[in-house]
Structures are given as structure tokens and as C-alpha cells.
Amino acid sequence: MMRCVFDGHNDVLLRLLQSGGRTACESFLTGRDDALDLPKAQKGGFAGGFFAHFVPSATDLDDKLSAMSAPQYDLELPDPIDWEDAVAVVMEQAAILLDLERLGAVKIVRSVADIHTAMEQGKIAAIFHIEGAEAIDADLHSLDLFHAAGLRSLGPVWSRPTIFGEGVPFRFPSNGDIGAGLTGHGKRLIRRCNALGILVDLSHLNEAGFWDVARLSDAPLVATHSNAYAVTPHSRNLTDDQLRAIADSDGMVGLNFATAFLRDDGKMDAATPISQMLVHLDHMIEILGEDRVGLGSDYDGAMVPEALTTVADLPHLTEAMTAHGYDAALIDKICHKNWLRVLAKTWGEPAR
Incomplete structure (x- = not known):
């Protein structure tokens, strides 16, 4: 049985930008070599998700992947990106998303009703x-504009x-207790996002920043594409204390498919x-509960397990969940219902 999947993270807009920008949008409708397009979504039951607008740094992807194949690694952090450069890239990607909507492939949603x-x-x-707020200025004018x-x-x-x-580096083994917390601008950003x-x-976000958000925010705490540090001691993963804080806020975590995590x-x-994904799911369900775990694939932005190369392969994951002993109700929660629940709570809507 193919299940409806709502996903916490993909990078298809960046892929389209790099393969021709707005002229590449038609390929989303007809089929691409990458992980996410309309035909693959229809085949795999991919119903939607978070479409990341991300400003890439100038890095050599092959070198990065090679470094992350070593027993230990610590990749140098890229330099910060200026607002003027970042906002132009985010606007290009937003235009691509608008084109996909005009072509009838997607609907940009502002509510769970949408x-x-x-x-x-x-x-x-x-x-x-x-993903990464370089395109937001210190006065938060662009935040209001993008929200509109x-x-x-x-x-x-x-x-x-x-x-x-500050974020966490791609470092293994390492935890996220790296660097300082939110700046004054960061604290104002969280309050404005809440409003x-x-x-x-x-x-x-690094651990100090995480705890700053936990103290400041009046919304559920959410990590759209992260895993359990207790299973994989990577700086990108969340400790049990962080998972408990997310549970206490009635938030959730989307399981990241990136194999390094x-x-x-x-x-x-x-x-x-x-099966390694199920180890993370088991651990997160144990701490967060069945209502606070979902999927956050990172499709088109990471190396994922070969059995799940594209969104067309998502039924392999739900079949593995069934074989692992998850019942239909839990699988539906993980695949989409938990996301809709936490989004309704965050966006101030009644749950459906």
C-alpha cells in the first residue's frame, strides 16, 4: 500500500537553479535525473513538504563527500555570506517555486487547510x-516581505x-556544543517569527543557540531534518536532552536520510x-512519543541510502516500517499526520 508522505526538507529549488534556473522548471514536470520531480512524486506518494531556499557556498562537493568517508573528519566552515548576495539567490529560487506553481505542479501553502x-x-x-537566514537583514524588513x-x-x-x-560544522565524532548562542539580532528574529x-x-543550529530558542520561543520546537546523537554521535544530530525539550514543547523532529547522520x-x-533509519526512529519515538516524529529526507541535498535514491522509492521505507512492527496508525503519523499536527499548532490553526 502506497502511503501519503509529507516531508520536512528538500533542496530541489537549488538543483533547478544550478541546472538552468527558471528555464529548467519544465523538467520538474516531465522528469529529471535528480531525486524529486512530479512523476517520481506521483509514483512514490510524495504529497509535499518544506522546499528549502538555500544559498550555497563555493565548495567542492566531491572533496566534501571524500572527507566525510573517512573514520573522522572536521570540515572547515564556509565563510559568511553577505545579505546582498544571499537575498538575490533566495529571490531566484522563490521565482522558480512560483513558476512551478504557475505550471500546476505545486501549490505554495500558507496553512494546513492549503x-x-x-x-x-x-x-x-x-x-x-x-535554510540559513543570510537573506534576512538585521532590521527584519525582508522577513516581513518574504512572509507576505x-x-x-x-x-x-x-x-x-x-x-x-552559529551553526554546527560537519564534524565526526562531535556534538553540537560548539560556539556561542543567538546574537541580539537572533533573539529578535525568533520573537518576530513567533509573532x-x-x-x-x-x-x-548549535547547542547554545538551540537552548536560546527553547527559552525564547512560544511555539513548538521543531528540527525539520535531524537525527539522534545517541545513535550517531555527529554534530548535526540532537542529544537526548534536546529531544526531551522538543517533546516538552509538543514539537517534532523529521528523520534526515543523509547517511552520515x-x-x-x-x-x-x-x-x-x-534498517539503520529504523534504529533512529525507534530511539526518537521512545523519547519524543509517536506524535512527534516524522520524515525530513534532505532529498536533492544529501547522499541517501541507495534503496531510497529518489522520492519514487519512499514505499520501500514504509514497507520496512511495517516489517519492523510499526502499525498503520503509527506509519501514517510518521509519514504525514505529525507534520500536519505541528504545523497547525505553529500556524495557529485548528487540527484536522
Whole structure:
């Protein structure tokens, strides 16, 4: 049985930007070589998710993947990116998302009601999400502007520092207790996101920043694409104390498919079994409960297990969940219902 999947993170907009920008949008409708497009979504039951707007640093991807195949690694953090450069890239990606909507492939959603409507219409429900807030100015004018254009989720940092706080490096083994907490600008950003109903994504934020958000925010704590540090001691993963804080806030965590954050050895290696994903799910369900765990694939932005190379392969994961002993109700919660619950709570809507 193919299940409806709502996902916490993808980087398809960056992929489209790099492969031709707005001229590449038609390929999303007809099929691409990458992980996410409309035909693959229809085949795999991918109903929607968080569409990241991400400003890439100038890095050599092959060198990065090679470094993350070693027993230990500590990748140098990229330099900060200026607002003027970042906002231009985010606007380009936003234009691509608008084109996908005009072409009828997606619906940009501003509410859970919109998500249900998109699903009923057979369109991919797309949350406008910014990963790393370099495109937000210190006065937060661009935050208000992007919110008016549909922004409903924001990560204050990626792995490089911003004027709002610090991220974690790609370091293994390591925890996220690295660097200082939120800056004054960062604290104002969290309060403004709360006021606007913009979800604050804790993925990539360092531990000091995490605890600052936990103290400041009046919304559920959410990490859209992160895993359990107790299973894989990587700086990108969440400690049990962090998971308990998320549970206390009635938030949730989306399981990241990136193999370096799944494996015991922290390696980027596609030869990673789905069973390793279930180890993380088991651990997070034990601490967070069945209502606070979902999926946050990182499709088109990371090396994932070879059995789940594209969204068309998502039924392999739900089949593995069934074989592992998860019942239908729990699988539906993990696949989409938990996301809709926490989004309704964050966006101030009644649950459906």
C-alpha cells in the first residue's frame, strides 16, 4: 500500500537553479535525473513538504563527500555570506517555486487547510522555507516581505555563521556544543517569527543557540531534518536532552536520510541499509512519543541510502516500517499526520 508522505526538507529549488534556473522548471514536470520531480512524486506518494531556499557556498562537493568517508573528519566552515548576495539567490529560487506553481505542479501553502486542498487537487504542497537566514537583514524588513510572499518556515543558520547565530560544522565524532548562542539580532528574529507564525527550524543550529530558542520561543520546537546523537554521535544530530525539550514543547523532529547522520561510523555512504533509519526512529519515538516524529529526507541535498535514491522509492521505507512492527496508525503519523499536527499548532490553526 502506497502511503501519503509529507516531508520536512528538500533542496530541489537549488538543483533547478544550478541546472538552468527558471528555464529548467519544465523538467520538474516531465522528469529529471535528480531525486524529486512530479512523476517520481506521483509514483512514490510524495504529497509535499518544506522546499528549502538555500544559498550555497563555493565548495567542492566531491572533496566534501571524500572527507566525510573517512573514520573522522572536521570540515572547515564556509565563510559568511553577505545579505546582498544571499537575498538575490533566495529571490531566484522563490521565482522558480512560483513558476512551478504557475505550471500546476505545486501549490505554495500558507496553512494546513492549503495542504489538504493541494492533496485533494493532486498537486505537491510546497512550504516556502529558508535554510540559513543570510537573506534576512538585521532590521527584519525582508522577513516581513518574504512572509507576505508565503514564507512559513525559517532556519536561522545553516552550518556557517550568520548575524543571528552559529551553526554546527560537519564534524565526526562531535556534538553540537560548539560556539556561542543567538546574537541580539537572533533573539529578535525568533520573537518576530513567533509573532508572524513562521516555524523556526532548529536543524543546523548549535547547542547554545538551540537552548536560546527553547527559552525564547512560544511555539513548538521543531528540527525539520535531524537525527539522534545517541545513535550517531555527529554534530548535526540532537542529544537526548534536546529531544526531551522538543517533546516538552509538543514539537517534532523529521528523520534526515543523509547517511552520515544515520550510520554508526558517520560516513557518507549510500550502502546504508534502511534498517539503520529504523534504529533512529525507534530511539526518537521512545523519547519524543509517536506524535512527534516524522520524515525530513534532505532529498536533492544529501547522499541517501541507495534503496531510497529518489522520492519514487519512499514505499520501500514504509514497507520496512511495517516489517519492523510499526502499525498503520503509527506509519501514517510518521509519514504525514505529525507534520500536519505541528504545523497547525505553529500556524495557529485548528487540527484536522
